[in-house]
Amino acid sequence: MSSLYDVIPPAPPKGVSTRRTTINVNGTSQTLDVEPRLLLADLLRQALQLTGTHKGCDTSNCGACTVLFDGRPAKSCTMLAVQADGHSVETVEGLANASELHPIQEGFKQEHGLQCGYCTPGMMMTAKALLERNPDPTEDEVRWALSGNLCRCTGYQNIVKSVLWAAKKMREQDQEA
Amino acid sequence: MAPLDELKIGGMGASRRRVEDNRFIRGKGNYVDDIVLPAMLHMQILRSPVAHARIKSIDTSAAWEVPGVRLVLTGETMAARNLAWMPTLSYDTQAVLATDKVRFQGQEVAAVIADDPYIAQDACDKIVVEYEQLPAIVNPIQAQKSDAPLIRDDKENQASNKIFDWEIGDKAATDQAFANADVVSKLDLHYPRSHPSPLENCGSIADFDRATGKLTVYMTSQAPHIVRAAVAMVAELPEHMVRIVSPDLGGGFGNKVPIYPGYVVSILASILTERPVKWVESNSENLISTGFGRDVYLEGELALRKDGKILGMRMKTISDHGAFYADAQPTKFKIGLMHSTFACYDIPTAHLVSEGFYTNKAPGGVAYRCSFRVTEAMFFQERMVHAAANDLGMDQAEFRKVNLVGDDMFPYRTAFGFLTDSGQYQKCLDVGMAAIGYDTFKQEQEEARKRGKLLGIGISTMTEPLGAGNSREYDIIGIKMFDSAELRVHMTGKALLRTGAKSQGQGHETTWSQIVAHELGIPAEDIVVEEGDTDSAPFGMGTYASRSTPVAGAAVAMVSRKIRAKARKIAAHLLEVSEEDIEWELGRFYVRGNEERGVTIQDCALAAYSNIPDGLEPGLENTAYYDPPNLTWPFAAYLCKVEVDAESGVWDVLNFVAVDDCGVRINPMIVEGQVMGGLTEAYAMANMQYITFDEEGNCIGANYMDYLLPTAWETPGFELHEVVTPCPHHPIGAKGVGECATVAGPAAFVNAVMSAIEHTGVRNVDMPLMPNRVYEALQTGKDVSGMPPVLSD
Numbered sequence: 010m011s012s013l014y015d016v017i018p019p020a021p022p023k024g025v026s027t028r029r030t031t032i033n034v035n036g037t038s039q040t041l042d043v044e045p046r047l048l049l050a051d052l053l054r055q056a057l058q059l060t061g062t063h064k065g066c067d068t069s070n071c072g073a074c075t076v077l078f079d080g081r082p083a084k085s086c087t088m089l090a091v092q093a094d095g096h097s098v099e100t101v102e103g104l105a106n107a108s109e110l111h112p113i114q115e116g117f118k119q120e121h122g123l124q125c126g127y128c129t130p131g132m133m134m135t136a137k138a139l140l141e142r143n144p145d146p147t148e149d150e151v152r153w154a155l156s157g158n159l160c161r162c163t164g165y166q167n168i169v170k171s172v173l174w175a176a177k178k179m180r181e182q183d184q185e186a
Numbered sequence: 187m188a189p190l191d192e193l194k195i196g197g198m199g200a201s202r203r204r205v206e207d208n209r210f211i212r213g214k215g216n217y218v219d220d221i222v223l224p225a226m227l228h229m230q231i232l233r234s235p236v237a238h239a240r241i242k243s244i245d246t247s248a249a250w251e252v253p254g255v256r257l258v259l260t261g262e263t264m265a266a267r268n269l270a271w272m273p274t275l276s277y278d279t280q281a282v283l284a285t286d287k288v289r290f291q292g293q294e295v296a297a298v299i300a301d302d303p304y305i306a307q308d309a310c311d312k313i314v315v316e317y318e319q320l321p322a323i324v325n326p327i328q329a330q331k332s333d334a335p336l337i338r339d340d341k342e343n344q345a346s347n348k349i350f351d352w353e354i355g356d357k358a359a360t361d362q363a364f365a366n367a368d369v370v371s372k373l374d375l376h377y378p379r380s381h382p383s384p385l386e387n388c389g390s391i392a393d394f395d396r397a398t399g400k401l402t403v404y405m406t407s408q409a410p411h412i413v414r415a416a417v418a419m420v421a422e423l424p425e426h427m428v429r430i431v432s433p434d435l436g437g438g439f440g441n442k443v444p445i446y447p448g449y450v451v452s453i454l455a456s457i458l459t460e461r462p463v464k465w466v467e468s469n470s471e472n473l474i475s476t477g478f479g480r481d482v483y484l485e486g487e488l489a490l491r492k493d494g495k496i497l498g499m500r501m502k503t504i505s506d507h508g509a510f511y512a513d514a515q516p517t518k519f520k521i522g523l524m525h526s527t528f529a530c531y532d533i534p535t536a537h538l539v540s541e542g543f544y545t546n547k548a549p550g551g552v553a554y555r556c557s558f559r560v561t562e563a564m565f566f567q568e569r570m571v572h573a574a575a576n577d578l579g580m581d582q583a584e585f586r587k588v589n590l591v592g593d594d595m596f597p598y599r600t601a602f603g604f605l606t607d608s609g610q611y612q613k614c615l616d617v618g619m620a621a622i623g624y625d626t627f628k629q630e631q632e633e634a635r636k637r638g639k640l641l642g643i644g645i646s647t648m649t650e651p652l653g654a655g656n657s658r659e660y661d662i663i664g665i666k667m668f669d670s671a672e673l674r675v676h677m678t679g680k681a682l683l684r685t686g687a688k689s690q691g692q693g694h695e696t697t698w699s700q701i702v703a704h705e706l707g708i709p710a711e712d713i714v715v716e717e718g719d720t721d722s723a724p725f726g727m728g729t730y731a732s733r734s735t736p737v738a739g740a741a742v743a744m745v746s747r748k749i750r751a752k753a754r755k756i757a758a759h760l761l762e763v764s765e766e767d768i769e770w771e772l773g774r775f776y777v778r779g780n781e782e783r784g785v786t787i788q789d790c791a792l793a794a795y796s797n798i799p800d801g802l803e804p805g806l807e808n809t810a811y812y813d814p815p816n817l818t819w820p821f822a823a824y825l826c827k828v829e830v831d832a833e834s835g836v837w838d839v840l841n842f843v844a845v846d847d848c849g850v851r852i853n854p855m856i857v858e859g860q861v862m863g864g865l866t867e868a869y870a871m872a873n874m875q876y877i878t879f880d881e882e883g884n885c886i887g888a889n890y891m892d893y894l895l896p897t898a899w900e901t902p903g904f905e906l907h908e909v910v911t912p913c914p915h916h917p918i919g920a921k922g923v924g925e926c927a928t929v930a931g932p933a934a935f936v937n938a939v940m941s942a943i944e945h946t947g948v949r950n951v952d953m954p955l956m957p958n959r960v961y962e963a964l965q966t967g968k969d970v971s972g973m974p975p976v977l978s979d
């Protein structure tokens with residue numbers, strides 16, 4: 010790695026008009042000057058270095074870039090960053106807190122719901138939205154909810170199990186609380 | 187002292203949860219596109235919009251004008267540095283940036299390097315290329331025509347579009363077997379072109395440091411050491427000044443074995459700009475320009491005796507390799523291991539003829555989750571077997587049982603010369619038949635038919651050669667196919683393991699530690715595994731063709747044994763007895779006859795650095811290179827039950843039973859994950875996943891809207907079973923498994939659908955079995971062959 014150079018700041022090049030945009034990302038408000046054509050996925054990955062949000066396609070098909078936009082799953086490759094002005098975005102980096110994994114993360118690990126891990130953040134964010142809406146889904150409901158997210162490794166069976174594992178754990182936690 | 191519980195320390199057989207998951211579930215994976223280097227520039231590639239054309243001119247002046255552009259490269263700039271062409275892994279050449287002609291749609295024509303990827307794309311759009319279009323050749327049938335335009339006019343002595351003629355087997359004996367046959371069963375098939383499409387696309391970051399002369403390239407590669415050798419050759423850099431780092435890979439499936447032009451261009455760009463240059467292709471670029479799989483036509487024939495015995499087998503394959511023969515194949519075998527076909531059946535004689543052709547398509551023929559064409563070999567086999575049983579009027583299972591190699595016949599030499607060494611083929615089939623309820627199926631099928639429902643059952647049985655080498659037979663561009671492992675045990679008994687393999691999701695960080703735990707009794711969690719950095723990992727051939735466990739996994743066991751042998755000497759010193767008086771149990775040496783007196787492997791590790799016996803080297807580390815004596819031969823028996831809707835041709839999987847014998851399972855959870863993933867790709871191949879081209883060579887399937895991948899909604903559930911026949915020559919008895927399901931799976935689905943509809947007289951519907959094709963077959967009673975035509979609207 011060359012250390013001869015300074016890091017180029019993730020700011021747009023000179024002469025390009027920008028728009029001031031404020032987004033709440035994982036609970037923290039961020040204000041940035043954003044080139045209007047910048048995709049939300051690229052803003053997260055490049056400007057904020059939240060590289061857990063992946064890009065797998067350029068046609069809104071794969072779901073690897075799924076984040077929660079005001080709590081609802083959205084493909085961040087299909088949105089402009091400026092559209093998120095005044096909204097909240099949650100990424101995979103916001104799932105766990107310092108000491109504890111989210112039950113969905115635990116579920117994916119316990120049930121071998123991932124192999125290469127590339128689809129995983131998007132899958133987990135979609136699953137989170139599902140379980141918030143429907144804490145006790147059937148297998149079919151899980152499959153349907155995840156049908157906007159592609160996985161090339163697992164064959165989905167274990168992903169479905171992972172989500173059901175998390176659902177159960179979250180229900181148990183709710184009861185305890 | 188109670189002996190260690192192997193499962194508790196995460197040893198062999200433990201369904202240990204994966205170590206790598208800890209970063210992936212937090213979004214902390216480290217894929218190529220996640221890496222940011224100081225002062226990094228970004229590269230985009232301009233690609234050809236046409237399949238075959240002469241380049242008349244390229245005007246890059248407007249691209250240079252775009253603010254933020256640092257460099258524009260064309261074939262001409264590459265040629266000035268002798269880099270316009272590069273060697274492929276199959277002794278061919280491939281254009282890096284086109285100079286004379288473009289030979290497929292999506293071929294690399296120019297590249298722009300700029301401050302950010304958006305600017306680079308803007309500038310690419312400003313490059314003007316003038317093409318003089320030539321007729322496109324889109325299949326090997328056209329390629330063979332005498333008046334076909336010559337695609338590779340760049341090559342001396344290349345007078346036609348043929349790449350190779352290859353032949354194996356005994357023609358005379360096979361002809362005789364056919365002359366003696368009661369029945370000859372024929373079947374022509376096409377295995378459609380497909381794409382491995384890992385979810386992460388390809389990319390690289392080249393970082394040339396002028397001060398030290400060292401080139402570091404972060405790259406999506408399944409085989410970083412091969413890349414290092416190739417880069418050193420192509421870029422004329424000394425090999426020790428080239429470091430290839432393959433970080434986390436978002437899947438590979440064979441797509442990340444070849445060396446792509448984008449990698450090479452990014453390297454030159456970094457050398458010229460003296461800054462790191464990142465290139466990450468889009469998914470559409472990945473689909474149109476990187477390694478395809480399959481695209482093989484078959485003429486197959488079986489010579490049969492009335493009682494069901496196969497007397498001989500004849501195959502002719504014609505394969506489409508695209509514009510450059512760039513897929514890695516073992517040097518000796520031009521069409522990969524196609525001749526492993528029928529390896530699970532006892533067949534006296536066989537003959538295979540293969541021809542390969544150039545076409546105006548992206549370079550193809552990569553081993554897509556496959557051990558070099560084995561997927562095609564086994565699909566052809568099981569479709570031919572299915573048709574043959576029908577031609578004889580025999581039950582599918584019965585016909586297979588007549589011909590499967592028996593347990594007492596090992597080691598068995600196949601008609602094409604492979605040596606299969608172990609298996610319980612009949613048992614696997616029996617387990618599958620019982621699980622799916624095979625015996626009552628005929629009745630079920632008839633009753634359903636009365637209710638207007640079409641049920642079908644399909645079987646696929648196969649053994650396949652996984653884990654190349656041995657090095658006598660297998661090499662890639664001359665580099666022998668062995669693998670390696672290096673183990674360093676630190677003084678506290680914790681350890682660092684490195685191998686020459688490269689995980690793309692298979693979970694090496696988890697399973698390799700389990701092998702060490704099994705051999706040394708060091709808890710798996712005390713071992714960290716590193717792969718993919720050629721500066722630190724020992725030389726290895728990488729991960730593809732299900733070779734990791736058979737070869738690198740064996741090296742892990744062997745290096746652990748070397749460590750144990752040294753630790754034994756240290757133990758003798760610590761226990762003050764001679765080495766011969768020492769016994770080993772998991773994790774501990776003790777004095778024979780006095781079990782209480784012992785030392786743990788951790789005690790020995792500490793002593794290796796603090797209390798070395800005279801005459802012994804300090805430290806506790808070693809390296810093993812493993813050259814397997816043979817391939818490993820796992821077996822799969824898959825049974826699938828489907829229901830076909832006669833009104834629409836839609837088919838649903840009612841039940842899928844997979845019985846896999848991959849020998850000893852290191853981590854059963856991971857094995858099952860591999861099987862389920864592979865079955866899903868098999869389902870996809872059978873159902874929807876194909877890429878076709880129109881007559882002008884336009885790729886139909888250039889994105890995930892046209893190239894359909896199954897989602898959680900379509901994908902059926904799978905029922906998995908296991909049979910264990912240890913591999914006799916592998917140090918821990920394991921066999922490869924990563925691709926068994928992709929290889930054996932498609933025929934199970936297709937045979938099932940055929941079983942549901944063949945009462946109409948249909949013998950074959952080529953994949954993909956899309957509803958309209960199944961419907962057409964049902965309506966007409968005729969075969970549906972070849973790729974689906976391109977519909978123009």
Ligand code: FES
Nearest residue numbers: 065066071072086
């Ligand atoms: S990257 Fe957003 S859907 Fe594929």
Ligand code: FES
Nearest residue numbers: 124128160161162
């Ligand atoms: S785990 Fe690799 S794409 Fe899903």
